[in-house]
Structures are given as C-alpha cells and as structure tokens.
Amino acid sequence: MKSEKLHATHDSSLVTRRSSPGSFLRAVSAIAWKDLAAELRSRELLSSMLVFALLVILIFNFALELDVKTRSTVTAGVLWVTFAFAGTLGLNRSMAVEKDRGCLDGLLLAPVDRSAIYFGKAISNLAFMFIVEAIVLPVYSVLYNTNLFNLGLIGVILLGSVGYVAVGTLLASMAVQTRTRDVLLPILLFPVVIPIMIAAVKASSGFLQGLETTELMTWINLLIVYDVIFVAVAFMVFDYVVEE
C-alpha cells in the first residue's frame, strides 16, 4: 500500500522586505502610534478596560473580607488578578479590531518585517495596560486606605506587564483567527503566564510589606528571565501566526 506524505502548502510573500533598522523602527512606531492615536480619539478600549478593572476591585470587596489585617497580605493578589483580567480584555479588543476591519491584511501587505507588526501591537497593548494600571493604583489606594506608591511595586508591575503583553499579543493573534475568538484567549494565556503571576504577586507583596529588594531578587530575576525568553520567542514565532 502506497503511503502518502501529507504536505501543507502555504504562499510565500511576494513582497520584498526592507530590512534596515531605521525602517524597522519606523514601522514599529507607526503601528504603535496608529493604535494610540485611534484610542485617543475613541477611548473605547481604555474606558472598557478601566471600568472593568474598577468593577473587579468592587467585586473583590465583597468576595474577600478586605479588613485592615488581611489587606496587607492580599492586596498584591487582588491587584494582579485585576490586571490579568483587564489585560485580557484589552488584548482581545486590540487584535479583534485589526481582524474585523481588515487592517491586519493591510499590514501584512506592507513591505515591513512581520515582527515589526508584533512589536508595534505589543507596544500599544503595553501602553494601554500601563495606563489602566496607573489609574487603578491610586484608586485602590484611596478605596482601601493603603499606600501603593512604592517604587519597587511599580517596577514589578512594569516587568510583569511586559511579560504578560509579550505572550498575550502572540496568543491573541492566534485566538482572534479561530471560531471561538474572545473566549479562547484567557484559556490559552493564563496557564502559560503563571510564572509571571507567581513572581509578580510574591514580589509585589514583598515590597508592600517593606521587605528589602535583595530578598526579593529571586522573584525579580524570574520576571526578567521570563520577559527575555518570551519576548524573544514570541517575535520569532509571530511570522507563523499571521502568514496566510
């Protein structure tokens, strides 16, 4: 019996790509700026992320007894759950907009490196996450009378968000091309992003409880390692996710 070799076919891009670093950076900033500018005008993404985040904090108020004693141990966890869920919302909308309006096809036809698209989207997603985090922190501080203006905490939030958005942008690009779309992103993303959750919550908690930075270096190193590995892998693999 003849055994058949199953082969997949795919079209290779007919467009030559300029590969100078200048054009790469211009492409990245163009894509990031496009998203930020669009968001500045409509504000639909930020408002939904923000309102959602505040509602999550509200629900936590009833779900957990956030009295003064438990607050100190549980604040880091509450914050990161909020960021994770609001982040998912942002990632979904950001990629869905590209797909629905055919922007992604337009971007793919442009003579730029595919990874420029990845970095552009990742940077704009990261910017949205930072904005939401920057608003949630003072609001939480006021609502629960905890001082969250801690440099260490802010550093951890920055590192954690970078890793989260790096993987999230890649997985959102995949999820948006499936039948189940929005629902699939959290299912794909959360198991993979757990090291960030662990390290970020531990480090945030440590900083809020006034521990020395040297004690928390394990967690900070873990965050940095995760960020480096996954930004590298994501941008290398992004090509395979968007090719037609």
Next chain:
Amino acid sequence: MEPQPLALKVLNIFSAVLLALATWLVFFYAPMELVMGQVQRIFYFHVANAWVGMLGFMVAAVAGIAYLRTHDLMWDIIEQAAVEISLVFFITTIVTGSIWAYPAWGTWWTWDPRLTTAAILEMIYIAYLMLRQGIEDPDRRARFGAVYTLIGGLSVPITFLSIRLFRTIHPALIGTASAASQGGFDMTPRMLHTFLFGLLTFSVIFVTLLWHRIRLGRLAGKVEQMKLEVMQW
C-alpha cells in the same frame, strides 16, 4: 485504514504482557514498605506514568518545532497524538497520586510544585485541544498547534521552577527539593527493580498508544482531504 503492521501487533501483545508482569511484580515481588504499608505500591505506577507523561510532553514540543521547520503534516499528527496521550497519562498520574495522598497526607490534593505543575500542564493540553478545535484550515491548525506547544513547552519548566521556590511536602525522589520537603525515598534493590520495570512497561505502552493514535491521525487527515475535495465540486 491500513491494516496494522506486524510490529504493531507484536507491540500490542508485548505491552499487555509487560503490564501483567509489572502488576505481578508490584504486588508480589516488591517488599512491603516500612512507613506507609501497602498504599506505597501505587508509587511504582504513579511515578512511571508521570515520567512517561513528561516524555510525551517533550515529544509534542519537538514535533511542533519540526512542523514549523518542515511543514510536513506528519509532525502535526505526531504532535497531537503525543499531547492527547500525555494528557491521559497525566490524568492517571494525578488520580493515582490522589489515591496515595489521602492515606499518606490526609488530603486528596495539595498545592505543592509537582501537583500544581501537573494541573497547569493538563490545562495547557486542554487549551491546545480547544485551540485546534476552533480552526478549519489544516495548515493554520498545525501552525497554531505548533506555536502553542512551543510556548507551553517553554513555560512549564519555568512554572515548575517558580513554584518550587515555594515550600513543598511532596517526597523528593531524586535529591531533595528544598530544606522544607519531608520524606525522601531510599529504594532497596527489589523496589528499584520493580520501579524500573514499571518505567519500561509504561514507556512501551506509550509507544504503542502513540503508534495507534498516529495511524488514526493519518486516517483523519485523509478523510479531511477527501471532504475538501468533495466540497470543491
């Protein structure tokens, strides 16, 4: 479907024989353990299942990378087969582990590194299968599957290491995880024989199941191609 090659038929019988032998060894050859008694015998199958499950995990990750480089759908079939079988092996691991845990620790489950990582791994497998289910185009499905096994494959060791930085009560089989882990295992020669035989048995079972599943995958691929051809008329 193509008829089973002779090697596979032999392997079927071999797997069954090995499993029977391994069970005999576990109950009659291995000595009774001092501290835990009869329930300790689960360990022979539990650990073998876990290690072979990890093997499946690695096969899936490698197959994913191989697909991305060669675009040969055979790698995609191997990858999906490895994920599905590894999923089952890990479920067995978790269940046998729970059965052992209740008499030994007084609880069915605990959030220590190995158990938590096993649970996360199962979630990643299920996410992988759900991802594949939502895609019609075979090439895109294969590409996305490969990308996700790669991402998952990288994150799981990191997850394990990060949870390990927490305290653990899981017995450390090879070396101690941390100062806080209680109870190591020192195996007598008979226990070692039984354990290694169990490992061999489950490895052979894994290969047999993988082969069967790959055959099924090839058949499914042919059916899908025929379907696509018919729809084009």
